[in-house]
Amino acid sequence: MPAAASVAALALTLLAAPAPAHATAVAEPVRAAQSTPEADPAVTARFAELVAAYDEWRRTVHPEYALRRGDETRAGELTDTSLAGVHKRHAWSANFLEELRAVDARRLSPADARDHFLLRRDFELGAEGFRFGAWMMPVGGRFGPHQEIAQMGDLATFADLDDYEAYINRLLGVPGSLLGTMEVMRAGIEAGVMPPRVTVEQVPLQIRAARAGMRDALRKPFATLPKSVSADDRARLVQGFERALDPIDTALTEFEAFFITEYLPKCRGSIGASEMKDGAAWYAHQLRVHTTTAMDAREIHETGLAEVARIRAEMMQVIARTDWYAADPARAAMPEDERFAAFITYLRTDPRFYCRTAEELLARYRDVCKRIDPKLPALFATCPRLTYGVREIPRFMAPAQTTAYYQPGSPERGEPGYFYANTYALDQRPTYEFIPLSLHEAVPGHHFQIALAQELAGAREFRRDLDSTAFTEGWALYAERLGIEMGLFADPYDDFGRLLYEMWRSCRLVVDPGMHAFGWTRERAIDFMKRNTALSELNIVNEVDRYIGWPGQACGYKIGELTIRRLRERAEKALGARFDLRRFHDAVLLDGPVPLDLLEQNIAAWIDAEMRAVAAQR
Numbered sequence: 001m002p003a004a005a006s007v008a009a010l011a012l013t014l015l016a017a018p019a020p021a022h023a024t025a026v027a028e029p030v031r032a033a034q035s036t037p038e039a040d041p042a043v044t045a046r047f048a049e050l051v052a053a054y055d056e057w058r059r060t061v062h063p064e065y066a067l068r069r070g071d072e073t074r075a076g077e078l079t080d081t082s083l084a085g086v087h088k089r090h091a092w093s094a095n096f097l098e099e100l101r102a103v104d105a106r107r108l109s110p111a112d113a114r115d116h117f118l119l120r121r122d123f124e125l126g127a128e129g130f131r132f133g134a135w136m137m138p139v140g141g142r143f144g145p146h147q148e149i150a151q152m153g154d155l156a157t158f159a160d161l162d163d164y165e166a167y168i169n170r171l172l173g174v175p176g177s178l179l180g181t182m183e184v185m186r187a188g189i190e191a192g193v194m195p196p197r198v199t200v201e202q203v204p205l206q207i208r209a210a211r212a213g214m215r216d217a218l219r220k221p222f223a224t225l226p227k228s229v230s231a232d233d234r235a236r237l238v239q240g241f242e243r244a245l246d247p248i249d250t251a252l253t254e255f256e257a258f259f260i261t262e263y264l265p266k267c268r269g270s271i272g273a274s275e276m277k278d279g280a281a282w283y284a285h286q287l288r289v290h291t292t293t294a295m296d297a298r299e300i301h302e303t304g305l306a307e308v309a310r311i312r313a314e315m316m317q318v319i320a321r322t323d324w325y326a327a328d329p330a331r332a333a334m335p336e337d338e339r340f341a342a343f344i345t346y347l348r349t350d351p352r353f354y355c356r357t358a359e360e361l362l363a364r365y366r367d368v369c370k371r372i373d374p375k376l377p378a379l380f381a382t383c384p385r386l387t388y389g390v391r392e393i394p395r396f397m398a399p400a401q402t403t404a405y406y407q408p409g410s411p412e413r414g415e416p417g418y419f420y421a422n423t424y425a426l427d428q429r430p431t432y433e434f435i436p437l438s439l440h441e442a443v444p445g446h447h448f449q450i451a452l453a454q455e456l457a458g459a460r461e462f463r464r465d466l467d468s469t470a471f472t473e474g475w476a477l478y479a480e481r482l483g484i485e486m487g488l489f490a491d492p493y494d495d496f497g498r499l500l501y502e503m504w505r506s507c508r509l510v511v512d513p514g515m516h517a518f519g520w521t522r523e524r525a526i527d528f529m530k531r532n533t534a535l536s537e538l539n540i541v542n543e544v545d546r547y548i549g550w551p552g553q554a555c556g557y558k559i560g561e562l563t564i565r566r567l568r569e570r571a572e573k574a575l576g577a578r579f580d581l582r583r584f585h586d587a588v589l590l591d592g593p594v595p596l597d598l599l600e601q602n603i604a605a606w607i608d609a610e611m612r613a614v615a616a617q618r
Helices: 004-016 041-061 063-068 083-101 110-130 145-150 161-172 174-191 203-224 231-266 279-291 297-319 336-349 358-378 431-441 446-454 469-485 492-517 522-532 537-549 555-578 581-589 596-617
Strands: 388-392 404-407 417-421
Touching: 041 063, 041 083, 041 110, 083 110, 083 174, 110 279, 110 596, 145 174, 145 203, 145 231, 161 174, 161 203, 161 231, 174 231, 203 231, 279 297, 279 469, 279 492, 279 555, 297 336, 297 492, 297 555, 358 388, 358 417, 358 431, 404 431, 404 446, 417 431, 417 446, 431 446, 431 469, 431 492, 446 469, 446 581, 469 492, 469 555, 469 581, 469 596, 492 522, 492 537, 492 555, 522 537, 555 581, 555 596, 581 596
Parallel strands: 388 417
Antiparallel strands: 404 417
16 A cells, blocks of 8 residues: 555645546437447457446455355455445546447447446546545445444354355455545645534544444454355454454554544535536536436525425425314414424324334334334335345434435345335424335335336346436435325325425425535524424424535436426326326336436336327327
């Protein structure tokens, strides 16, 4: 590993250098690339060779990813987190992009041209984004090695002796991985690329909590050693595991001290991306990455304001259906803002809407999921084979975590997906959120969409987990609305919870560009969400801090959902009585995650095919 100072200097040089002329180029439209009637065998073979090289490279440099895909070649290794590792990956990506650009997509088949477009687009966005240096901020309130380490025992399958030996080797690599992360963070200090202080203030407490629970968490796999492992091997494995723990604890202690004494004091007091060097350009780039559109901050902000007004009107109609409204005739005479505020106060304070124990909360989520499952075949022609479960978010990371998240499974390794729910501060986890949240994180939201993509027959590996926030999160938000067609929102409080979640995502379109492009303060963003949602104050604060620490990402949800709804309306209008919702959902999902412009083309082609099929039957 090169000395930190010399590689940090390289990082500064890269940040100071002007962007390459091609850095902001966008791959040619897929439509143009698909115009060739016949593919060239030599060009096809070259593209296949490049994709194979990419697959091999990704599995090599990201052993954890390979393991999830069932490739155990480097099961005992971890990704190289050092500055040298970062720059080696960047250099490889730059070379690969040049080779990819040399392939004439017009001489590929339509399917290959589409894959070429998607892969090239991904690498071009990565090349453009690298120069802004966000990669030098690898730790936040919701991510970082301290959180990953404590979960290492949960994110692998343990079936034989080799699995346990590989696990111990991964643990032995943790101290070096932490040192690499600190090296990157020190380069960030030197380059002045630092996160807002408010987004990382809880990290030292998280590291301490991770250390406190680390041994028990990492020891879990040894509670179920398979019978095929001999007594001698068991003793050897346990001894090797115990030897690995002290160095990890020492490394985490050093990481905590570094964070408190070196890193946190240098974190910036500002919150907006636009206040960083080249921050306006970086935020515009982040919006392109996460919405997969050309919408700028102003367009997104105004779209959010319009959606907030629309949903607020629907919320008032639902309030009028509740027993709270009926219980006091004076409430009908209240001014609308006063009535809304009084209703929100009721939701936030009445015990009827809160669980008393973590076990009750998890049981309620599992019950909702089991109510959803039998309704899926009526709305979907194709359902995933992979199952899912509901788990508690690890308690050491729960205070700074959002309400829930989804952890993908692995069909190759027979591992289910998991919907993780937050049981911290039960008085901030209202029950009227349970249905929309389950629809979003589990089925037919994230688990459904991601598992279907993982199971796509014949799709290239990179297509199964392509990163497209607007598609994956847009689909999950659209899935919440499908609860209406499932008959899940007959109770007005549950229906208000659905609108609450839609309002929450619409508020993101307002406050994210508000803070990152228009100078909003953190307090203004929090106040806006308090006035327009029924989210608990803890959730609002955590959410706003998430938007501060992850510019642009939160905008992908609503932009994606609005696009899917608009495409469905277009299909319903074009096909009339012939519209089949189950087939429409297949058309959306069975090409894997794609940017919204390609989704538009896919649905337009599907509508044309359906209309031709109808005409042929006449």
